[in-house]
Amino acid sequence: MKIFLDGAWVDSAEAKISVFDHGLLYGDGVFEGIRLYGGNVFRLDQHLERLEYSAKAILLELPWSRKEISDAVCETCRLNNLTDAYIRLVVTRGVGDLGLSPWLCKKPSIFIIADKIALYPAKYYSEGLEIVTVPTRRVNPAALSPAIKSLNYLNNILAKIEARQFGALEAIMLNDQGFVAECTGDNIFIVHKGRIITPAAQQGALKGITRDAVFDIARRLGIAVEEHDLTRYDVWNADEVFLTGTGAEVIPVVKLDGRQIGSGKPGAVFGRVLEAFRKAVLTDGTRL
Ligand code: PMP
Numbered sequence: 001m002k003i004f005l006d007g008a009w010v011d012s013a014e015a016k017i018s019v020f021d022h023g024l025l026y027g028d029g030v031f032e033g034i035r036l037y038g039g040n041v042f043r044l045d046q047h048l049e050r051l052e053y054s055a056k057a058i059l060l061e062l063p064w065s066r067k068e069i070s071d072a073v074c075e076t077c078r079l080n081n082l083t084d085a086y087i088r089l090v091v092t093r094g095v096g097d098l099g100l101s102p103w104l105c106k107k108p109s110i111f112i113i114a115d116k117i118a119l120y121p122a123k124y125y126s127e128g129l130e131i132v133t134v135p136t137r138r139v140n141p142a143a144l145s146p147a148i149k150s151l152n153y154l155n156n157i158l159a160k161i162e163a164r165q166f167g168a169l170e171a172i173m174l175n176d177q178g179f180v181a182e183c184t185g186d187n188i189f190i191v192h193k194g195r196i197i198t199p200a201a202q203q204g205a206l207k208g209i210t211r212d213a214v215f216d217i218a219r220r221l222g223i224a225v226e227e228h229d230l231t232r233y234d235v236w237n238a239d240e241v242f243l244t245g246t247g248a249e250v251i252p253v254v255k256l257d258g259r260q261i262g263s264g265k266p267g268a269v270f271g272r273v274l275e276a277f278r279k280a281v282l283t284d285g286t287r288l
Contacts (some may be wrong), residue, residue, distance in 0.1 A: 002079045004072050004112035009079055015111065022105050023092025027152030029108075030054035033246045034087040036077050036114070036288070037281040041087070042246075043209050044070055044286040050149060050207065051089065057148045060093060060108060069110070074288050076112045083288075086117030086247065092151065117247055120169060125274075128254030128266050129243070131183065133232060134162035134171040138181035138204035146181065146204045160184040170243060172235070172256065175204040180230040186245035187211040188253075190230065190238035191269045197234070200227040210244035210277075213284065217276045223269060232256070240267030249281075250274045 003015035023029035032047045048066045089112050096105035136159040163171035175181040181204030189198045201207045218225040239262045241253040252266035
């Protein structure tokens with residue numbers, strides 16, 4: 001497997017970064033998870049725009065243009081003969097000393113890995129996921145904006161561990177006011193009386209690329225989409241619930257904390273969105 005690392009493609013065994021890289025020492029860096037479907041890098045431009053926003057938010061100047069990164073992403077897929085893959089694009093603050101100071105890190109590092117991804121087992125797409133609400137709250141945006149896709153994922157990892165301890169694969173994270181923010185690695189949507197509703201990013205959700213795609217798909221299908229504050233009460237009373245994410249794609253949820261949602265089966269609105277999503281991923285983006 002060829003990995004793109006700081007301007008060149010190297011074998012995975014040679015793809016190494018320094019132990020003094022602040023991406024490793026402090027989680028100081030940003031990243032994107034991207035999908036390649038049938039030779040189409042799904043919404044690559046949107047991913048690169050989010051990467052730029054994340055980098056700007058942590059005052060990390062990207063020394064590469066969007067075109068250069070885009071070309072490197074595509075070339076990494078081509079070199080590995082991939083037509084369907086999960087792509088991990090990482091930018092670290094670079095090598096510094098043992099202190100926090102990012103200004104001592106003179107050169108950011110970039111690497112791109114293109115590989116397969118283990119999705120949720122297929123049966124959950126037809127039967128639906130059972131998720132839980134975990135005690136770990138989403139980090140307060142005043143402390144660290146959840147819109148920044150940074151290398152510091154401990155908040156989500158702690159929630160993911162709790163989900164597993166409760167026997168679930170995914171979990172709702174509430175924000176510090178008790179509103180539904182998102183899941184540990186996915187955005188959440190409810191369907192109520194024919195309308196699709198998701199928490200606003202300000203409630204502590206990442207502005208998911210799949211979330212945006214679902215907005216566009218729903219509008220095309222003539223289904224109203226809204227961003228609203230949601231509590232668990234709204235989830236309990238939803239007709240349908242589904243999650244979105246680059247890895248998860250669009251996946252239905254049929255139980256929360258042991259409570260059945262709607263009919264207990266993946267709903268009709270979810271089905272229409274998923275069908276349109278499966279088509280969109282093949283054309284909406286950048287061809288290799
Ligand atoms: N929320 C979090 C915390 C995430 O890490 C992700 C990405 N896996 C998402 C939502 C979904 O975003 P996207 O659709 O861009 O993958």
